[in-house]
Amino acid sequence: MNFCDLIGKTILITGASSGIGKQAAISITKQGGKVIISGRDKKKLDNSFAELKGTDNQLIAADLKSEDQIQKLVDVIPELNGIVHCAGIIGPTPAKFIQQENIDKMFRINFEVPVLLTAKILMSKKLQNNSSIVFISTVATKSPYFGGSLYNSSKSAIEAYSLTLALELANKGIRSNCISPGLVNTPLISEPAKEGQMEIVEDSLQRYLKKYPMGIGEPEDVANTIVFLLSDESKWISGTNITMGGIIQ
Numbered sequence: 001m002n003f004c005d006l007i008g009k010t011i012l013i014t015g016a017s018s019g020i021g022k023q024a025a026i027s028i029t030k031q032g033g034k035v036i037i038s039g040r041d042k043k044k045l046d047n048s049f050a051e052l053k054g055t056d057n058q059l060i061a062a063d064l065k066s067e068d069q070i071q072k073l074v075d076v077i078p079e080l081n082g083i084v085h086c087a088g089i090i091g092p093t094p095a096k097f098i099q100q101e102n103i104d105k106m107f108r109i110n111f112e113v114p115v116l117l118t119a120k121i122l123m124s125k126k127l128q129n130n131s132s133i134v135f136i137s138t139v140a141t142k143s144p145y146f147g148g149s150l151y152n153s154s155k156s157a158i159e160a161y162s163l164t165l166a167l168e169l170a171n172k173g174i175r176s177n178c179i180s181p182g183l184v185n186t187p188l189i190s191e192p193a194k195e196g197q198m199e200i201v202e203d204s205l206q207r208y209l210k211k212y213p214m215g216i217g218e219p220e221d222v223a224n225t226i227v228f229l230l231s232d233e234s235k236w237i238s239g240t241n242i243t244m245g246g247i248i249q
């Protein structure tokens with residue numbers, strides 16, 4: 001057995017059509033794991049799927065805003081050894097401009113979706129004992145940026161949820177952990193903004209870059225930590241939150 005081997009493990013990854021989730025899926029299959037990848041955009045999911053290693057991987061397109069689609073996803077997935085919650089949005093709104101709609105949108109994807117998906121998977125008894133659940137938070141919960149109050153709050157909420165989940169599932173050997181990366185080089189920062197995404201203009205990107213003496217992250221950096229947290233090598237780690245990005249100034 002190699003270090004961080006995932007042979008024999010089946011992992012569900014949300015947000016796998018892009019960025020960190022896509023790379024997590026690729027890295028998990030390189031370690032011998034099987035994956036079920038999910039996202040909204042079928043074409044992008046197909047591209048992710050084409051890069052996976054091994055056989056028996058699955059692709060399920062779903063807009064997880066809908067509870068119905070969350071349930072449909074849970075109904076068709078096989079038994080799991082891990083879940084990686086990568087689906088997420090950003091969308092900066094200075095505090096005084098926040099409206100109910102902004103709160104609903106942000107908390108729906110970044111908090112309610114992973115919470116409801118986890119609950120439904122637990123209810124279905126499809127998560128085996130000794131599984132591992134990984135949530136993606138952000139360094140910004142501790143090191144805020146202007147306009148990020150809703151995003152950072154939704155991620156703080158998922159950190160608190162993950163910690164409590166770790167307690168509730170410990171007797172089954174199921175672990176729950178967060179990873180909190182700094183800026184990562186994904187379509188979130190390199191492509192024109194979609195609905196719910198922050199437009200990062202070249203000017204502010206240069207300002208962000210100066211904050212990272214070790215440079216910004218690549219999806220592989222986060223995916224390697226995801227692989228570690230899914231593997232048996234981390235079997236004594238639960239209820240933690242791993243910060244990534246070096247010293248952020």
Ligand SMILES: NC(=O)c1ccc[n+]([C@@H]2O[C@H](COP(=O)([O-])OP(=O)(O)OC[C@H]3O[C@@H](n4cnc5c(N)ncnc54)[C@H](OP(=O)(O)O)[C@@H]3O)[C@@H](O)[C@H]2O)c1
Pocket residue numbers: 014015016017018019020021038039040041042044062063064065085086087088089090109136137138139180181182183184185186187188189
């Ligand atoms: N990039 C960074 O600098 C950074 C830093 C810290 C934390 N994070 C967190 O890391 C996670 C992944 O970010 P990323 O940079 O990889 O972003 P990304 O490239 O924009 O990917 C986001 C993923 O979320 C999916 N998604 C969004 N809304 C969805 C919905 N309603 N239903 C189902 N899937 C949905 C997208 O699916 P479709 O494309 O198919 O719509 C996409 O696969 C997010 O939670 C983000 O907050 C990112």
